[in-house]
Amino acid sequence: MEEVDKILIHTLKQVGTEVSEEVNSVKQFTSELIVEAVVRCIRVIDPGLGSALPTSLPPGMSARFRVGMSLAQACQDIGYKGEIGYQTFLYSNEPEIRSLLMFLVERLPRESAETSDQPTGKSVVLQRAIAAAIKAQLAVPWLPPNCRLPLHGETQSPGGLHSFHVQPLSLPHCTKGPTKKELIDYQRDILPPVTAQPSSHASVVASILEQHTAELSAAQEWDSEWNSQGLVSRLTPQEYRSRKLTRLRKRAEEQLRSAALPSAESAFGGPRSTSDLSELLQAFRGSAPADQVLTKGSHFTHTQKFTFTQEAAAVTSPIPTGRQSEGDVQLRQEEELASLQQQFQQLCTDVDQLTADMKHMGVTNTQVLDELKQRELGNTEEEERMQVKKKTIDLLPDADNNLVKFQAQVEASAKRVLHLASQWEKHRAPLIEEHRTLKEICSNQDLESSRKLSEIKTLHDKIRVSTEEAKKKEEIYKQLVTELENLPQDASRSAYTQRILEIVSNIKKQKEEITKILSDTKELQKEINNLTGKLDRTFAVTDELVFKDAKKDESVRKSYKYLAALHENCNHLIQTIEDTGTILREIRDLEEQIETEHGNKTVANLERILDDYKAIRQENSALAAKVREG
């Protein structure tokens, strides 16, 4: 019975009945608990029928009685065949309640069983949860803002509709480099807290998140770049950074130059050359347009504005001199404008011409300079040659002497050269040796460092791999935990099936035993029959024999009488034994009955009934008194 009770209590808990932990058998159910359990079951089975029933017993006795009656009626409506009435609930006895609860639990819809049969993947569970949540939210009616309860806040308040708008924040820890006194003063005295910095409160979280993500991604990018390229370059981080900065600058300059050349020529008609790149950059930096983003044509607009204002100044100056009619003024203005435009155009063409001339001149100038250089080179060569010739001419008169001198000099210089060479060799040998050793050391160090680099790289890889693994394992762990949370039902289910199988095997065993006992009894019966038959026959033979002799002999007649008496007495004895058996059986039956009656708590229930009866009478008298008073 314990197993059954456990299953019952488990199911009732699932239906929503609050069964306390101490209660672990149907025996311990109070009337209130029974009523609640039955009502919850009925509500699940037939919501229309159950919604009218209260889950708790009212305090008044007559009301209790009525609730019991309606519950019994509801159970019968569902199809309960057994004996049921208000007494089932108010004066419960264990077997009745158990059978009623078993009936109700069997009638419960099998939804849970079906759902647990479905594959319980992570995504399926999630999707089902989402669908259930949305269904629940759709079921909630829309309410105007003033009527909203906190539970509507999640789905109906406009809080979730804030879009993700980011504003830049000023955070003290973001500023790098040496902290100045002014900066510290500012951060201490004036900088508002981060929650007060964005203009609208809704974008605080978004801004903070964005700032942190930006910092994090920058740090990560730097990390990966440093690991992949920076370490190999064998520079300190600062050096690497500065080198990259200069490289990027150069590149950007090249790009800008190449991009600015055609665009500038097309936009300004050619007069601008690439030399004004710095000017262009200056314009980008210095100009302060009202709009926040610099547009590409800003320089153009800038110059336009400049020329325009000049013109305007030129135009406005002569106006206030005379007070002519408006037409005249307009005419004059137009004339002036035309003339000015003409002038302007002429100037433009002049400028064009001049620039073209300048270019031409520049080219010719460089050409002339080149020619000049070449000529100068030629000149110096010629001069050298001339000096050599001059010397030879000077030496010519005393040719023989000079020749000898020359030879001596040549020999001496050859000797000197040899001497120098030997000396050089002497110096060179140790130097080369040193160079070699140094080279070797260097290459050794190179090898060492590259080995270490590769080690570092492998370590980094390992770290990454192991963090990934850890993450994966954590995820798996989480998934398993959720699965575990979903499991207990299934576990109990398998336990139940195991239990059932055990019970079935037990029953089989018992059946075998019963059949054994049955065959035993049959055998016994047979033996008994045999014996009685034998007895009858022996008795008949003996009876006949003795009867025959009885006619002749007086003593034999006496023995015949004894025989008859013995037979009769034995028969009586058997009869009595049989009677005792039946009586014993009856006694056992009666004892069982007494047991069950004890189980029914009849006395207690009777007392309770008496109490309740008194209570009803009191209520009735009170009501009657009220009526009389009224």
Add this chain to the structure above:
Amino acid sequence: MVVLLSSLPATQSLTLCHRVVDGLCGQEPPRLEDYSTTWSLKEWQELLHSLTAFFRLAAGNNSSDEEVLAGLSDVSSSHAETVLTVLKGRREEIRSALLDRTNSISSATLQDFDWQLKLALSSDKISSLHTPLLSLSLDVRENGALRPITMEMNREELNTLISSLEAANKVVLQLK
């Protein structure tokens, strides 16, 4: 017209200057309501513009203290000192803001973006759909005006978008 600053006491002008720098760095600029007793609308705008331009120029050219003070010769010395302290303290911030502005030098720049992932559970025709949809909203600043762009994509469209963005990123990386 930084001269207009002189009509405010030095302590208040310090906060004002800091707020102006805040506005320059993309946060909320100071409002006229707080200073309406001191300046008219026109004066206010002039002051704001000139201060902004001054800070921008000084930080952009990396001018020295003497140059800054020379540029503020028409203001009283205490005010000039205030402006200088503000500039000194926040030069880095202004510089990064200016760099940001230079960074976004193109006809349209992405100012901000937001995304929401939605799961269409069912439609009017199909009871169980389970199609994830991404609604992406981009705030694009185009010629100075903010233009919101919103689009909804299914998985394939999102993959196309991501692959094209990755290709663009590759081009940018090649520039480095």
